[in-house]
Amino acid sequence: xxPGVSRRDFLVLAIGAxxxxxxxxxxxxxxxxxxxxxxxxxxxxPDRAGRAQAPVTAADNDKNVQALEKRLRCSCGCGLxxxxxxxxxxxxxxxxxxxxxVLRMLGEGKTEQEVIDAFVAQYGQVVLMSxxxxxxxxLGYFVPGLVLxxxxxxxxxxxxxxxxxxxxxxxxxxxxxxxxxPDASPAELERLRDELDRxxx
Amino acid sequence: MTLLGYFSLWLALVVGLWGAITGFVGGAQGRxxxxxxxxxxxxxxxxxxxxxxxxxxVAIFRHxxxxxxxxxxxxxxxxxxxxxxxxxxxxxxxxxxxxxxxSLFAALTQLLTGGRYRVYxxxxxxxxxxxxxxxxxxxxxxxxxxxxxxxxxxxxxxxNPQLQNPGMVFHPPMLYLGYISITIPFAFAIAAxxxxxxxxxxxxxxxxxxxxxxxxxxxxxxxxxxxxYVELGWGGYWAWDPVENAALLPWLVMxxxxxxVMIQEKRGMLKKxxxxxxxxxxxxSIFGTFLTRSGVISSVHSFTESPVGYYFLFFLVAAxxxxxxxxxxxxxxLQAEATLESMVSREASFLFNNLLFIGLAFSVLWxxxxxxxxxxVMGVKITYGPxxxxxxxxxxxxxxxxxxxxxxxxxxxxASTANLQRQFAVPVTVGVFALLILLVxxxxxxxxxxxxxxxxxxxGTVVQEFARGARARNRQYGxxxxxxxxxxxxxxxxxxGGYIVHIGIVLLFVGFAGMxxxxxxxxxxxPGESAELKARDGHVYTFTHLGISxxxxxxxxxxxxxxxxxxxxxxxGRLRTExxxxxxxxxxxxxEPSTEVGIMSGLRVDLYVVLAGxxxxxxxxxxxxxxxxxxxxVWFGGFVLVIGGLIxxxxxxxxxxxxxxxxxxxxxxxxxxxxxxx
Numbered sequence: 048x049x050p051g052v053s054r055r056d057f058l059v060l061a062i063g064a065x066x067x068x069x070x071x072x073x074x075x076x077x078x079x080x081x082x083x084x085x086x087x088x089x090x091x092x093p094d095r096a097g098r099a100q101a102p103v104t105a106a107d108n109d110k111n112v113q114a115l116e117k118r119l120r121c122s123c124g125c126g127l128x129x130x131x132x133x134x135x136x137x138x139x140x141x142x143x144x145x146x147x148x149v150l151r152m153l154g155e156g157k158t159e160q161e162v163i164d165a166f167v168a169q170y171g172q173v174v175l176m177s178x179x180x181x182x183x184x185x186l187g188y189f190v191p192g193l194v195l196x197x198x199x200x201x202x203x204x205x206x207x208x209x210x211x212x213x214x215x216x217x218x219x220x221x222x223x224x225x226x227x228x229p230d231a232s233p234a235e236l237e238r239l240r241d242e243l244d245r246x247x248x
Numbered sequence: 249m250t251l252l253g254y255f256s257l258w259l260a261l262v263v264g265l266w267g268a269i270t271g272f273v274g275g276a277q278g279r280x281x282x283x284x285x286x287x288x289x290x291x292x293x294x295x296x297x298x299x300x301x302x303x304x305x306v307a308i309f310r311h312x313x314x315x316x317x318x319x320x321x322x323x324x325x326x327x328x329x330x331x332x333x334x335x336x337x338x339x340x341x342x343x344x345x346x347x348x349x350x351s352l353f354a355a356l357t358q359l360l361t362g363g364r365y366r367v368y369x370x371x372x373x374x375x376x377x378x379x380x381x382x383x384x385x386x387x388x389x390x391x392x393x394x395x396x397x398x399x400x401x402x403x404x405x406x407x408n409p410q411l412q413n414p415g416m417v418f419h420p421p422m423l424y425l426g427y428i429s430i431t432i433p434f435a436f437a438i439a440a441x442x443x444x445x446x447x448x449x450x451x452x453x454x455x456x457x458x459x460x461x462x463x464x465x466x467x468x469x470x471x472x473x474x475x476x477y478v479e480l481g482w483g484g485y486w487a488w489d490p491v492e493n494a495a496l497l498p499w500l501v502m503x504x505x506x507x508x509v510m511i512q513e514k515r516g517m518l519k520k521x522x523x524x525x526x527x528x529x530x531x532x533s534i535f536g537t538f539l540t541r542s543g544v545i546s547s548v549h550s551f552t553e554s555p556v557g558y559y560f561l562f563f564l565v566a567a568x569x570x571x572x573x574x575x576x577x578x579x580x581x582l583q584a585e586a587t588l589e590s591m592v593s594r595e596a597s598f599l600f601n602n603l604l605f606i607g608l609a610f611s612v613l614w615x616x617x618x619x620x621x622x623x624x625v626m627g628v629k630i631t632y633g634p635x636x637x638x639x640x641x642x643x644x645x646x647x648x649x650x651x652x653x654x655x656x657x658x659x660x661x662x663a664s665t666a667n668l669q670r671q672f673a674v675p676v677t678v679g680v681f682a683l684l685i686l687l688v689x690x691x692x693x694x695x696x697x698x699x700x701x702x703x704x705x706x707x708g709t710v711v712q713e714f715a716r717g718a719r720a721r722n723r724q725y726g727x728x729x730x731x732x733x734x735x736x737x738x739x740x741x742x743x744x745g746g747y748i749v750h751i752g753i754v755l756l757f758v759g760f761a762g763m764x765x766x767x768x769x770x771x772x773x774x775p776g777e778s779a780e781l782k783a784r785d786g787h788v789y790t791f792t793h794l795g796i797s798x799x800x801x802x803x804x805x806x807x808x809x810x811x812x813x814x815x816x817x818x819x820x821g822r823l824r825t826e827x828x829x830x831x832x833x834x835x836x837x838x839x840e841p842s843t844e845v846g847i848m849s850g851l852r853v854d855l856y857v858v859l860a861g862x863x864x865x866x867x868x869x870x871x872x873x874x875x876x877x878x879x880x881x882v883w884f885g886g887f888v889l890v891i892g893g894l895i896x897x898x899x900x901x902x903x904x905x906x907x908x909x910x911x912x913x914x915x916x917x918x919x920x921x922x923x924x925x926x
Contacts, residue, residue, distance in 0.1 A: 087774045091798045093865030095829040096807040097841035100861035100870040102772040120631050126489065127482065128633070134770065134872045135482040137860055138840040176633035183626045187618040191611030191640055198603055206591050206599070213587035237720040243660075245740060 097137055106150050115159050116149055119166055120174050128176050250315055253303025254394040257384055260296035260347070263289050264381030271374025275442065286373040287358050293380055294351040301348045304341060304393055308334050314400040317341055317393045323406035324833035325803040330407055333417040337407060339541065339556065340393035342420065347383035349421075350376060350428045357432050357457075365453040371439030372432070379431055386559045403832040406803065409842035412830075415475030419468060423495055426465025427533045430498055432457040434530035437523055438571070441578045448512055451522065455509055456897065458526070462502045463893040469495055470886035481845050481858050483874045484763065485882065488637040493616045494536025497609050501529040504605035507655075511598050514660065516585030521602070523582060527571050532609075534564050539616075590662035597655045604648045611640055646698050649757055652750050653679075653706035656713055674712050679705030699761035703754040710747045717744070741895050748892030755885025762878025770860070774868045783853055783875045790814040791823070791857065796867045805829040807841075809859045809869050813848060823848055825859040825871070854879040 093099065106112055116130035123141035125132050129149065133142035152162045166174045178184040267289030274282025304317070308331050313319040321341070322334045330337075336345040354376035361369060387393060410416075433454040440450040472492070473485035486492060505525040511518050538560035588595055618632045657671040682704030686697055717740075718732035727735060737744045771779035773793035782788050792812040799806055807827040813820050825846035830838045846857040853875050860870040 087866045087868045089866050090796050090807065090862060092805070093862055095798060095805045095841065096796075096827040096859075096862045096865075097829075097843075098861060099865060100772075100863055102863055102868070103770045103870055108770055118635075120633065126487070126631075126633075131482050134768075134858070134860070135480065135843075137843060171629060173629040173631050176631055177636040177639070178622075178630040178632065183622060183628075184630065187615070187622070187630075187632060187636065188640060191607065191614050191644070194610060195603070195607035195644070198607065199600070202599060202603055203591075206588055206596055209588040210590055213589050234720065234723050237716055238724055240659075241717060241720050244743065 100137075106153075107146075111159070112149065112153065115153075115162060116146065118163065118176055119145070119149070120176050121145060122170060122174070249303045249306045249310075250312070250394040250396070253300045253307075254392070256296045256299040256303065257344075257388055257392075257394075260293055260300065260351075261381055261384045261388060263292045263296055264377045264384060267293060267377030268374045268381060271370045271372075271377060275370035275374065275439075283370040286370050286377070289377055290351065290354045290358050290373050293377060294348070294355040297344070297348040297351045297380070297384075300344055300393075301335065304344060305332075305335055307394075311404070313402075313404050314396055315393075316395040316397050319397060319401055319404045321404065321407055323404040323803065323838065325831075326404075326407055327412070327802055329414075329417060330412050333411070333420070334407060336420050336424070337411050337416070340387065340391040340395070342424070343383055343387050343391055343556075344393050345421070346424060346428060347380050347387070349424060350380045350383065350431055353429050353432055354380065354435075357435075361453060364449065365436075367443060367445060368436055368439035368450060368453065371442050372435040375435035375438050376431060379435075382559075382563050386556055390555045390559055403834055403836075406830055406832055406838040409804075409828060409830050409839050410479055413475055413479045415471055415479065419471040419475050421468075422464055422471055423468025426461045426463070426468050427495070427498070427536070429457060429461035429464060430502070430530045430533045433461070433526045437526040438574065441523070441574050444578065444581055446519065446523075446578065446581050448516065448519075451509055451512055454526065455506075458502055458505060458509075459893065459897050462499065462506060463890065463897060465495065465499050465502070466886070466893065467890055469499060470883070470890075473886075474883060477879065478845060478847060481843050483766070483768070483856050483876055485879075488612075488615070488634045490616050491536070491540050493612045494532075494539045496612055497532040497536060498529045500605050500609040500612070501525055501532060504602045504609075505529065507598050507605075508602050511595050515595060517588070517595065518599075519582040519584060520579060523575065525602075527575060531564070531568050531571065532613075534560070534567060538564050592658060592663045592668070594655065594658050594660040594663075597651065597658050601648070601651050601655055604644060604651060608641065608644045608648065611644060612637075615640060642695055645757075646695070646702060649699070649706060649753065650702050652753060653702065653709040656709055656747070656750075671712075675705050675708030678708030693761075693764045696761040696764045699757050703757050703761075706750060706754050710750055713747055714744070737895060741898060745892050745895030745897075748895060749889050750892075752885045752887070752889025752892055755881050755888055757885075759878050759880070759882030759885055762881065763876070765877045766874065768872065768874040770870065770872050772863060772868060772870050774866075779871070779873060781873050781875055784877065785852060787815050787853075788817075789855060789873075789875065790817070791855075791871070791873055793869060793871070794822075796862065796869060803830055803832075805831060807859075807862070809871070811846070811857060811871075813855060821848060823855065823857050825857045827859055827861070849880050851880055853877045 090096065113130050116133075117128045119129045121127055121129050121132035121139065121142045122145065123132065123136075123139045125136060125139065127135065127142075129142050129145045132139055133146050136142070149162060152165060153159075157165065163175070172178060178187060180188055267286050270282040270289065271286035273279070274284075274286055304315075306312075307315045307318050308322055311318070311322070311324050317338060317340050318334075321338045322331060326334070334341065336342040354373065357372055357376070358369060361372075436450055436454040436457070440446050469492075472495070476487070477483070477485040502525075505522060508518050508525065509522055512522050538557065541556050541560060590596070615632050615637050619630055622628055622630045653675055657668075657675065659667055659671075663671075679701045683697060683701035686700055691697055691700075714733055714736065717736045718727075718729050721727050721732035721735055722729055725732075737748075765784040767781060767783060769779065769781050771791075773779060773791075775793050775795045778790050778792040780788055780790050790813070792814075794810040794812055797808050797810070799808075805828070807829075809825050811823045811825070813823055823846035826844035827841045828844055829841045832838050843858055843860075846855075846859075848855040854877075856874040856876050858872040858874075860872055862869050
């Protein structure tokens with residue numbers, strides 16, 4: 048994690064290599080000792096580590112299962128989807144159960160859509176992280192965009208009216224030189240722009 | 249002490265109401281004695297609330313568990329660090345904190361505002377006192393922080409483990425400072441509307457206050473994101489939670505204001521709009537408070553359901569109605585002094601920028617409220633989750649990012665075609681070039697490609713602006729280029745500080761886009777076993793479970809897993825992730841065990857490891873490994889944004905205004921000082 052750790056490990060390795068033997072057993076840098084997979088000791092007080100976990104299965108890690116669970120909401124009130132809840136809030140008892148329900152349904156040969164339909168039938172539309180894009184829900188998806196487009200069109204219309212008004216006003220007045228003299232060098236123009244930016248009005 | 253605190257709350261209520269009455273009446277009748285009294289009331293109000301805060305802190309530090317708030321939020325063995333934050337970790341205490349900070353801001357405003365803005369001060373005092381009185385009355389009648397228990401427990405219940413994180417010590421105060429200080433610009437706006445002195449001058453008085461609150465709100469949001477990322481354990485930092493949204497809304501509106509106020513200062517346009525933005529930001533902040541505290545919408549931030557929600561609903565409706573009436577009656581006084589000359593001008597681009605900011609704010613508000621709307625109209629409960637928010641808001645956010653690059657390239661008043669070509673050539677080339685490189689490199693995620701290439705375009709814009717400015721100074725004054733850049737920053741802080749904020753925003757977007765390339769896996773490992781995870785950039789990370797250790801810390805029993813981490817077989821360090829069982833001073837367990845995430849952060853990826861639990865009480869453990877690309881850029885982008893904001897805010901800068909002319913009144917950015925009148 049920090050350079051300090053690797054330096055210490057390096058030192059341990061170096062001492063081991065020099066034949067002192069003191070660091071050989073720790074050998075974190077070497078990796079040989081890490082391969083022991085047989086002994087699993089009990090911890091001092093398992094209760095401190097929360098609820099016991101079942102070993103991860105291939106189905107838990109299945110990308111399709113995860114994608115499916117990310118579309119369904121956990122019913123514990125956390126507001127998260129089933130996948131995120133069961134891999135984040137390990138005190139929640141709902142999301143592991145819902146996960147098992149998903150696995151069971153898939154095991155029964157249901158397609159993803161059928162699983163989703165079954166969940167909606169059981170829990171209502173609220174179980175979907177995104178409401179289906181039909182009927183009233185379309186308002187939820189598209190009102191902001193529509194309002195923005197309408198407002199943008201309104202703004203363009205208003206700007207046009209304003210600019211026309213100002214052009215009418217400008218034509219009534221003697222023409223003011225809008226452009227700088229044409230022989231100004233780019234550097235001078237830049238300086239002018241810089242100064243203008245700092246001036247008010 | 250608690251009795252003292254309780255009495256000082258009553259005193260605060262009386263003083264606050266007095267300040268409100270004398271402020272309004274004194275302002276309306278022009279009576280100097282009442283105006284003076286209103287001013288003094290703000291100081292007295294701050295004094296009274298400070299005493300209440302000290303009383304509560306003393307009770308917390310003395311472990312006075314006869315006070316309900318202390319007993320339900322702290323315990324004897326809570327680390328001192330978190331005893332401080334216990335003040336605002338619950339409903340009642342945070343209301344007190346809110347009122348106290350508001351009264352501090354109100355008093356500072358009275359002290360620091362000088363000269364020609366003094367005419368607004370009686371009304372400012374009245375508005376701030378009134379708002380503070382409301383918060384005090386909520387405490388007195390619905391959520392008393394000094395409520396006593398019928399008996400005194402041996403030890404308190406302790407603090408929620410998720411709040412025992414450094415982020416939680418700083419996130420709420422920063423967010424509150426932002427939220428609360430919006431009241432000051434709001435009070436000035438009300439004062440300006442009431443006095444009918446609605447020239448651009450009052451804008452000058454509030455602009456710095458708005459930047460102050462924008463900056464605090466930004467910091468608060470960023471620390472909140474960081475807290476969510478390091479503490480909650482789901483590997484993200486923004487969940488579109490209703491309360492996150494509620495904090496984002498005023499931020500968006502204030503950001504819109506900070507842009508459009510420039511048009512008012514330079515051209516005397518958009519007066520109605522700017523006043524509306526200030527008023528709207530404040531109303532949204534109260535709306536957010538109502539959401540957080542009413543339990544109307546379920547959220548991770550929800551305080552327990554309580555009658556407090558009704559108070560806020562009443563206040564929200566009353567304040568909004570009063571504000572709206574006042575605003576509408578003053579509209580005729582808010583006529584523009586100039587008109588727009590061209591569709592292709594800086595003014596027009598600012599208008600579109602505002603449209604998008606407000607559109608985004610509306611969209612976030614719409615999504616937050618849509619479940620309620622759906623239930624009310626159709627009787628169907630639905631979830632408007634992060635996927636829906638992303639679907640609706642990512643396009644808006646990226647369009648806004650695009651405008652960040654376009655706006656500064658378009659000239660004020662009217663841009664010519666030649667001018668546009670000259671301005672856009674380099675930034676567009678940079679953006680297209682970035683897009684091509686990413687495509688060649690094999691990136692295929694649509695939104696991420698847009699975010700990165702538009703980000704490059706914005707950086708191109710900012711670098712070009714700095715380069716042109718520096719070169720001009722170099723030619724004019726012969727300054728060396730690095731020095732010229734510093735001079736640009738120090739002489740025109742608002743403009744170039746603003747550009748630095750833009751760079752911060754780009755970095756944030758780069759971080760957001762990185763989330764598209766997240767990879768994760770779960771694994772069960774015995775000590776010595778490894779899990780491999782391939783990042784999307786091709787590197788393979790190997791995590792080896794080294795073992796579990798259990799030990800006691802101050803207020804918790806820790807179960808820690810240590811992991812050896814390698815990238816492509818080469819050791820890069822170790823990660824530790826923990827389970828924490830919190831206990832009180834008597835050794836009784838409080839709360840369910842919480843999870844402490846192990847994070848190794850880098851420029852390219854964050855390695856994010858969560859200890860899910862143990863199998864059968866053995867050292868065999870279940871882990872979730874996540875590779876989160878580019879998260880570091882979010883924090884760094886936030887840092888840059890804050891630095892840019894500080895540069896804009898820093899007092900001083902080159903005095904440019906022409907004294908005595910009308911122009912000097914319009915020239916806002918440089919003349920304002922938050923100091924006593926000369």
